[in-house]
Amino acid sequence: MANKTLHLISLGCTKNLVDSEVMLGKLASYEIIQDYTQADVIIINTCGFIQSAKEESIATILQVAQSRKEGALIVASGCLTQRYQDELKELIPEIDIITGVGDYDKIDKMIEQRKGILSQSVFLANETKQRVITGSNIHAYIKISEGCNQACSFCSIPSFKGKLQSRSIESILEEIKDLCKRGYKDFTFIAQDSSSFLRDRGQSDGLIELIRAVDMQGLARSARILYLYPSTTTLELIETIKNSKIFQNYFDMPIQHISQSMLKRMKRGVDKQKHIELLQAMRGIQDAFVRSTIIIGHPQESQEEFLELCDFVQDFVFDRINIFAFSSEEGTLADTMDGKIPTKLINQRINQINKIIKKQQKQLLQDMVGKKYSVILEGKSEISEFFYNARLISWAPEVDGSILVNDSMLDDLVLASGYYEVEITEVKDGLIFAKVLKKLD
Incomplete structure (x- = not known):
């Protein structure tokens, strides 16, 4: 029998992302797919920090509810559901399971029993919880x-x-x-x-x-x-x-x-x-x-x-x-x-x-143009298969920007994820371009 399929949408901050990765670890038996309309289970880990985040979370839940395949299970978790569980149950009855910020490690039991858990404590993962890291292999x-x-x-x-x-x-x-x-x-x-x-x-x-x-x-x-x-x-x-x-x-x-x-x-x-x-x-x-x-x-x-x-x-x-x-x-x-x-x-x-x-x-x-920097190269860029995506070692992922690597002094035709020295060659329309000078040990 084929594995059940799962699609997880993580909204809001990187702290939410860690909790989402904990849930993926607890649901390792599921096959993760990109198309939520074909998934057996869809988890939306919501954000409820400010008004715009609340609106995005609610819009996402409604969109998923409208487009899910027949029989698919919708799970809403996170800050929004912790704050507004009663209102969400009433306003969006299409949500099958509601859980908050305290029970990410019980997500497998909730899905199995088709019943949400909403404790008042806050979940804090320790080293025993096997997360599935997303978005990077470094x-x-x-x-x-x-x-x-x-x-x-x-x-x-x-x-x-x-x-x-x-x-x-x-x-x-x-x-x-x-x-x-x-x-x-x-x-x-x-x-x-x-x-x-x-x-x-x-x-x-x-x-x-x-x-x-x-x-x-x-x-x-x-x-x-x-x-x-x-x-x-x-x-x-x-x-x-x-x-x-x-x-x-x-x-x-x-x-x-x-x-x-x-x-x-x-x-x-x-x-x-x-x-x-x-x-x-x-x-x-x-x-x-x-x-x-x-x-x-x-x-x-x-x-x-x-x-x-x-x-x-x-x-x-x-x-x-x-x-x-x-x-x-x-x-x-x-x-x-x-x-x-x-x-x-x-x-x-x-x-x-x-x-x-x-x-x-x-x-x-x-001011970066012409200067050399140590960078972390993550892999191919989403912008184009002809670019690699990198960031300065001192930059945090996503929030501080990225560098498009479109040239290399190395003999390797394929650049593996890792640490490199680059020279910034051009900045155009807010995009930073660089060439790889050498791999750093």
Whole structure:
């Protein structure tokens, strides 16, 4: 008898992706197929972080429900279902199984029994859970904690993900060991708030200890950390990353704003001066890559506060920066605040600051031309079979961009996934082109 077929759609962040990979591991007996209209089981791992993510999740579920083959099972999991399970049951009765964020490792039992499980705890995979890594045969994400102890005015995550819950360093090292045995060499460490790692266990320097432990283990070849939080990031942590042999000089710290009054309104925990001190320390490191996130249109954001943010972004020049329009989320402090900013004004402000960022990004890419870099080559590009897809070792997958390799000095006609030295030859229409100079051992 043929194996049952499975199609999984993972929406939202990379933390969701790790949970999706755990589900794939539990359903290893299924054949994974690309066409969801032919699948026996379709899992949609939803995102419910902001309004646009909720809308995308609901639209995806409705589309799948309309196009699935007769008898196919629809499973909805993740943040949206954790937050709105009752509403979804009522509004989209086509969903066969609803589960939240706490039971990814029980997905096989749910499908077998055709019954959802929705516990209040948050699932955090340890090394005993065999994930199926997707999208790469060299890179894997490692989730080090779940939940968050911060109290940002705009964020709903603690309401459905709960308080910080860290893994042990030992379990993370075991997972790295397992993944390295399977051929993975490059890792991106993720959490809601990575710099608070182990604070729930009474340890304030947990991330520093983890970096040193990974260095001492010596199995990973390269790594980076996403989502540092300003109030729990220290100069010692920045220095530890700088001194690491494995962790890149990669600093991803969402600041959300820079105006002192806005930081206080957003309940970010530290003042403007602390933000600047940390960012300058990061920027002062050779070959540092600094990325961030800002929110435009938080309630009561004045024109003066917005212009202060524009001036800062203009002067500092982040290597990458994401802009989010404020999304009013139920259950958050910001949702109850007076002084909501009209959508039209938010969009005008986003356009204004985006012009600054786009000009900077164009120049940063242009400055790469003619220079040599160490890169990770993943395989053939989706753009064309005539290109290979690569990224700088210091870049995180997907979010920081990619390099199209269309030339090589090597005799090999086929380039295997791995580490190479390249020269950037051209930047055109936002695309970066490079030629391979040599393979790195």
